[in-house]
Amino acid sequence: MVKNTQVIFNKIPTNYVPVAGEHMVIHESEFDLDAPLSDGQFMTKQLALSIDSYMRGRMRDPSIPSYVSAFEIGKPLLCGTMSSVVKSSNPLFKEGDLVYSSGGRFEQYSLVDGNEAKDYKIRNESKETGLPPSYSLGILGMPGFTAYVGMMKFGHPKKDETLYVSAAASSVGQLAGQLGKRFGMYVVGSAGSDKKMTYLKEIGFDDAFNYKTDDISTNLDKQCPKGIDVYFDNVGGKTLEAAIAHCNHFSRIVACGMISQYSENPETPHNLMELIKRRVQLTGYIVSDHADMEDEFRKNITQWLLAGEINYKESVADGIEKAPEALIDVLQGKNLGKQIVKVADL
Template identity: 40%
Template sequence: MKISKIILRKQFDGFPKESDFELVEEDLGDDLEDDEFFFEALYISCDPYIRILAPSYKEGETVIPGYQLSRVTKSNNSKYPVGSILVTGAGWRTGGKSNGVGPEGVWYERNDLPKNVPQSAGVGIFAMTGLTACYGVEYVLKPKKGETLFVSASAGAVGNIAGQIGKILGCRVVGSCGSDEKIKYVKSIGFDDAFNYKTESVKEGLKRVAPEGVDLYFDNVGGDFASAVLKQMNRKGRIAVCGMLSSYNEKEPRAHVIQQTMFMKSLLMQGFNIFADIPPYNEEIYQKLKKWAEEGKLKQYESISEGFKNLPSTFIGMLCGKNLGKTIVKL
């Protein structure tokens, strides 16, 4: 079995460039050991965390990490027969050989996706993106009906799902975006209001869209932006720290003093991540997401590119904020 894979050619210097990536071929042979299977990639996810982990990648060696929706094509594994649909941590590969274990193995089985969503939702709502959004909103923020939830980067992959879940759980949901087009988009998927952070300050934007203050903050941005949001929060507000888009490409991240604001407002802030905190709740959250999707309350919104070789440009575009919803490459 021959596959293509994309490796790190040169370590990122600030913002990634297409020349930092290299497409190479690999021959995996045709034989399988006991419990091994071959798989082909159907959809590959583009995620910001790839940029965070970049300093640990080895030039000329590391396959760009990440997850994909895969289909088993040949199998010596009774648990994963031919035709099985899996979310694997295979990264930027067109296929591979696996025994299902380890970080590059099987993350989730997705043979029972709802019929009313596209199969690509297997790397969106029903994979890391949806699990992260649900855990952050429901398990970290613990919303109460009627509270105001603010989601930064609300037109992004996690942000749009977090907002939808906030609405399902009875919150008033507002957000921030980087263009008027994105504001229209988030309003179309149920957000009560949003502001353009490029044309309106966080302070003025939040005063307008959340005149009674913010109770819950789902933070995808961090940095100066997050510090400004904290000042607009109500007393005993809760913050779920999911991402830090504002500093992913900074060579020297800046320090932000937030203790005084947290002290004065009695705020509660909690960080979380998909690898350390969410696994015990994977199946529980998946069943909730499935139910909401089947009821038509939760939908997959995505930006899809086609062609394996377009992964680098698609990834860079996502970091530039060009995407609406989940960024995916279809093979």
């Protein structure tokens, strides 16, 4: 028997930011590494957990439908995990394989049933590239792929156009902006702290502002003097309203998340008429619909990372028991770069 620390969903929060120890609790259980496995089963040891703001959307009454299922009270939180296979009776997964799951359990060890195995994907690339396995939770995983699909498929980026990215220091935002730069765009980002602003400029953003201390619209006036041609929206609400008010004719709004809309009384844009006047195309998308672009995405981003042409920063919380605080940090915008929780070394 080994100790198996779990992060359990304990109660549905009403405020946007949940409370550690109340809505999420640490539970100490045990795991039998010597237990026999049925056909198709395998055991994983978690290496890193992905902490994403959209987890908040899963902390809801399960009767409210959404594109991802609600977390179950009394069960571990679920999100992206990178793990190593420690034992296997499944011919598709060998001991030592690195595996990614988009809905892995927040616990040190997991027993994966045959019918859950479809949610696991082998991600052994880091053994060859030398890039950290945790990158598969961020720039080489779902957030990076979200930025890639949004920019490449729906953003129609053009040289000398202006790109505005909200939540720009997020793992999605920082890549979206850097992709804009590759196309020769003028790239402006907004983020929630001066430290994040500095970081954005370090990784190549032309300009940045702190939306918490500065008025969004005033800053867009100043920093996007030629207007916005592509708005990469992670926020929605009043940020979307300000962006619409700066959109050029025939601009594109790429919407992959609206974190402003998880609060209890979310604000909503009141200038949608401008979408017509300014001939704007707004596309909402979910990255999992675009699996056909995944190989191209991983090949390109790996190459650009290895060549030093793309920057990427992780914010690492050390130890699985830090997961609740790490999620709270993300929801409060305290993390700089992609937030992960390191559970164990390879």
